[in-house]
Amino acid sequence: MKSSKNNLRIGIAVAIILGTIGWLASSGYKSSKSYYVTIAELAGMGDKAYKSNLRVEGFVQPGSIEQNGTHVTFMLNEFESHNPKAPNGRVLKVSYKGSEPPPDTFKDDSQALAVGTYGRDGMFHANELQAKCASKYAPGQPGQPNQAQPMTPNKTASTSTPAAAAPTAN
Template sequence: MSSKARRRFLWMAGGVVVLGVFGYFAWGGLGKSLVYFWTPTELLAKGGSAYGTAVRLGGMVVPGSVEWNAETRDLRFRLTDGDTTVPVESRGAPPQMFAEGIGVVVEGVFTPAGVFRSHNVMVKHSSEYRAPEPGKHPAEYYRKLFRSQASP
């Protein structure tokens, strides 16, 4: 090969590699095999094989389902993806953005009792940024539930 043809070949080969990697990420199987969190529906679909494996579970906190025991510092709530709901148990106060109806990702294991035992609750924030409405204090819910009663 002449040096010019060789150079053109190298350019094309490089371009194919870069596009290939990019395409694999964009449309390939990676998106399906490597998920950051499962939905409750996916978790239950795994059946017994889901028990005891450390996973992340993502969904929305069902309004009215939050129970906080200030003495034992146990937090219970139900997590839903709209179709399926899974009860979650956790220890300690959650992040200050935690509220009913908010999106969360919990890390932990699914137990045969059908309860997801979480050691870490993370709150998902949406892409919305809004000024507070007059007379409304969204942080009030958190303060009432977790601050006034407890905390060492």
């Protein structure tokens, strides 16, 4: 009789532990899941936009970056500023409050990816910010002249080092 009572208690404890682990895994998965959307898609999401973790991509509008330490506010445009569609492109105001400053490649017209939530105030609240290198680093199109500058040799490096050039004493 005692052994069946102990087995029942152990079975209940194991079920509670496994249920708790399953619930924690499920809720952790749901909270870490984020949807990738463009600025145009964000505008059409409705109430779902306010309830989801999102990843929004666009181009940093020139002159819109306001930085105060690690806090940055800027505007994302769905088109680069030199694109003829840019003046008519959708714009999203982004407020980034992260533990690290934005990357060095985060500049005017750079392609940026903001991860966070969309607020009812019309601002995207990002907790993570990524920036791609500017398009000037991309390889040229076939048939266009190469825009890359030739590399100049480093004057501090030479084929003979001072140690190798010094006479040795026997």
